[in-house]
Amino acid sequence: xxxxxxxxxxxxxxxxxxxxxxxxxxxxxxxxxxxxxxxxxxxxxxxxxxxxxxxxxxxxxxxxxxxxxxxxxxxxxxxxxxxxxxxxxxxxxxxxxxxxxxxxxxxxxxxxxxxxxxxxxxxxxxxxxxxxxxxxxxxxxxxxxxxxxxxxxxxxxxxxxxxxxxxxxxxxxxxxxxxxxxxxxxxxxxxxxxxxxxxxxxxxxxxxxxxxxxxxxxxxxxxxxxxxxxxxxxxxxxxxxxxxxxxxxxxxxxxxxxxxxx
Numbered sequence: 001x002x003x004x005x006x007x008x009x010x011x012x013x014x015x016x017x018x019x020x021x022x023x024x025x026x027x028x029x030x031x032x033x034x035x036x037x038x039x040x041x042x043x044x045x046x047x048x049x050x051x052x053x054x055x056x057x058x059x060x061x062x063x064x065x066x067x068x069x070x071x072x073x074x075x076x077x078x079x080x081x082x083x084x085x086x087x088x089x090x091x092x093x094x095x096x097x098x099x100x101x102x103x104x105x106x107x108x109x110x111x112x113x114x115x116x117x118x119x120x121x122x123x124x125x126x127x128x129x130x131x132x133x134x135x136x137x138x139x140x141x142x143x144x145x146x147x148x149x150x151x152x153x154x155x156x157x158x159x160x161x162x163x164x165x166x167x168x169x170x171x172x173x174x175x176x177x178x179x180x181x182x183x184x185x186x187x188x189x190x191x192x193x194x195x196x197x198x199x200x201x202x203x204x205x206x207x208x209x210x211x212x213x214x215x216x217x218x219x220x221x222x223x224x225x226x227x228x229x230x231x232x233x234x235x236x237x238x239x240x241x242x243x244x245x246x247x248x249x250x251x252x253x254x255x256x257x258x259x260x261x262x
Contacts, residue, residue, distance in 0.1 A: 078120050083215060083261040086116040090220070090257025094132035094147060098249025103238060104145065106134040112255045114153075124155045126177075130253065139241070141189025147251070149226070151179020151203070171209040171218075178202045181228040181251075201228025209259070218259040226251040 094110040095101065114128030134145040155175045160168040182198040205224030212219055227250055238244040 074120070081215070082121055083118045085118075086259055086261035088112070088114045088116065088126075088128075088220065088257040088259040090114075090222075090255045092253060092255035094130075094134075094251060094253045096134070096249050096251055098247075099244045100247040100249035103136045103242070103244055103247065104134045105136060106145075107132050110253055110255065112253075112257060114257070116259070116261070122157050122159065124157070126153045126155065127151075128153070130255075132253075138187075141187055143185050143187045145183060145185040146194075148182045148184070149179050149201075151177050153177030153203075155207075157209075169210065171211070172206065173209065174204075174206050175222065175224065176202075176204040181226070181230075183230055197230045197232070199228055199230060201226055203227070216261060218261065220257045220259055221254075222257070223254050224252065226253065 090112040091109045092112065094107040096104050096107070110130060110132035112128060112130045114126045116124055116126045118124045128151065130147075130149040130151075132147045134147065136143055136145075153175050154177060155173050157171065157173045160171065178200065180198055181201045182196060184194040184196045186194040203224045203226040205222060207220055207222035209218050209220045211217075230247075232247050234246050234248075236245065238247070
């Protein structure tokens with residue numbers, strides 16, 4: 001029993017001596033590395049790094065207010081098949097409603113001249129003049145009246161490619177505009193000087209355009225209502241004879257024109 005204890009103590013002593021010799025044989029850097037505090041990482045945290053923009057398809061990236069590809073296709077078609085400029089010469093009738101219409105006579109022929117510019121297949125601008133002559137009779141003689149309009153109109157052409165052939169051939173459109181209206185009237189019995197009155201007015205209407213030579217020559221029919229107020233609108237000059245209390249009323253025109261485009 002004593003021999004076993006003695007052997008164990010000898011074995012333990014040898015192990016301790018071996019560990020001590022191993023420790024002395026290690027370089028000093030080993031102890032420095034094990035005892036030195038861990039270095040702090042210089043790389044930022046993932047939460048602090050901004051993420052790259054992700055432009056993959058999503059419900060938010062698929063929608064766009066402007067579709068450039070479709071716009072380019074439409075522009076290409078317009079440059080290939082569309083009209084750019086044009087001039088029109090027309091004639092027709094200008095009538096008057098209300099009390100003024102009871103007094104005024106004439107209105108034929110009304111002459112119309114316009115210059116047109118197309119913005120695309122659906123919209124066009126036109127600058128034009130319209131003139132017509134009217135008259136009315138008094139006890140002291142006849143009064144001649146000339147109506148003249150200088151104005152700007154915007155036309156909207158309906159998309160008729162999915163409609164019937166008859167509607168597509170007629171090429172319907174709406175028109176709205178404004179301009180300066182001038183009324184000049186002369187009583188040759190009393191004076192040779194014309195009394196002039198002008199004011200700004202608006203108009204709106206609709207029309208049809210029939211192709212005679214596609215993209216070159218067209219015939220159009222257009223009807224418009226003109227709203228303008230002159231100074232004599234509430235005049236009571238004709239209340240006793242011929243019994244017209246005032247000169248309220250609107251103007252309307254029906255014009256047929258030949259349109260030349262390129």
